[in-house]
Amino acid sequence: MKRKLYLSIPILITLALIGTIINPKITHAKEEMNPASDIENITGINGILKSIKSNNTYKYGNTTKGYEVSNNPNKPIQLDVSTNISLPSGNIKKGVISPNGTVVYKNNDKENVIYAVQPTNDGLKSLIQINDQKAPKEYRFKMNLPRGSKLVTAAEYLGSEFDTGEVYVVNKENMITSIFSPAWAKDANNQDVPTYYKTDGNTLIQVIDFNSKTAFPIIADPDWSKIAACSAAIAWFIGSNLFAAAKIIKVKKYVKELGGIKETAKLLAGATSWEEKLKIGGEAFKGLAAEITGVGGLAVCINW
Known part of the structure; x- marks a missing residue:
């Protein structure tokens, strides 16, 4: 008798688990959307x-x-x-x-x-x-x-x-x-x-x-x-006719590669080291930095 009871315990546990999965308690109802x-x-x-x-x-x-x-x-x-x-x-x-x-x-x-x-x-x-x-x-x-x-x-x-x-x-x-x-x-x-x-x-x-x-x-x-100040400066540079067309085209190209004017400004003016800026922006950042260095109106963007 003891042997029969002992053998039935795993079976009972398995049946209980199956029953829980098939017919879960009402307290497990779907959470209200938040x-x-x-x-x-x-x-x-x-x-x-x-x-x-x-x-x-x-x-x-x-x-x-x-x-x-x-x-x-x-x-x-x-x-x-x-x-x-x-x-x-x-x-x-x-x-x-x-x-x-x-x-x-x-x-x-x-x-x-x-x-x-x-x-x-x-x-x-x-x-x-x-x-x-x-x-x-x-x-x-x-x-x-x-x-x-x-x-x-x-x-x-x-x-x-x-x-x-x-x-x-x-x-x-x-x-x-x-x-x-x-x-x-x-x-x-x-x-x-x-x-x-x-x-x-x-x-x-x-x-x-x-x-x-x-x-x-x-x-x-x-x-x-x-x-912000750096975004405004980049927009001014791109929108002006004060610089050579080839230079403006290069800056547009780098701005696109860096994710847009806002993201470019965050990278340029952000409180990170030159090494961090290069790590994030790669060759596009390096090329952009070369193009804007020395442009007075973009001095607000230069933080390195």
Whole structure:
């Protein structure tokens, strides 16, 4: 009798495990979706500004130079006195702020698209979370710009041969005043999803080319930033007619290889050693450094 009982113990354990897999307890039900967490897992939380006021409007930075993000999704986000950006239209719920500063706007009609914003020291990230393949592939962000300013793609501004994937806000003198970094999108496995920008007047459109095999959710991000001193200097150099065409072409080539004007400026002016800059930028950085050394207007970029 003892032998029979002893032999049945492994069988009982196996049956119990099979039963758990086939018919799990109700407490193992699927977790409720947490879009703020999904988004912050991709973007990280370093650099997100903390709100200094949270009534109907979340304010970031100081009162004169900061951003204003309304919890009303139909109200434009104020980037500065004369520039704002609107989320794509839709039946969207009021924004709710996460403990880390991400403001999330869920959809009243369906949950296949969620929007969010993250104000940062550099600018504003306007985020899209796509939860299934029924979602749209195009997302329109309308901008209100100062008189005479407009959106211009890098292909238009630099020439298609030197397209960095960025989109620029340029003023009436055709000088860059702010930048959208190249479009990006990541799936649930942190793999790149094909994406790019196009423009329609002063509306920025991000196109995200997912398919039935894509791992959802996808996080995408039109990332707008104020133009910093070095970025402005590079833009001035490229946009001026003060230098030999061959020199400007070389600089455009290196800027493309380094990931665009914003990334080039970060590398040039960043607090890293010459060796670190070379390690990151390689021959493109070395070539660019040779071209800009001695140009007075680019002295702000030279940190080596």
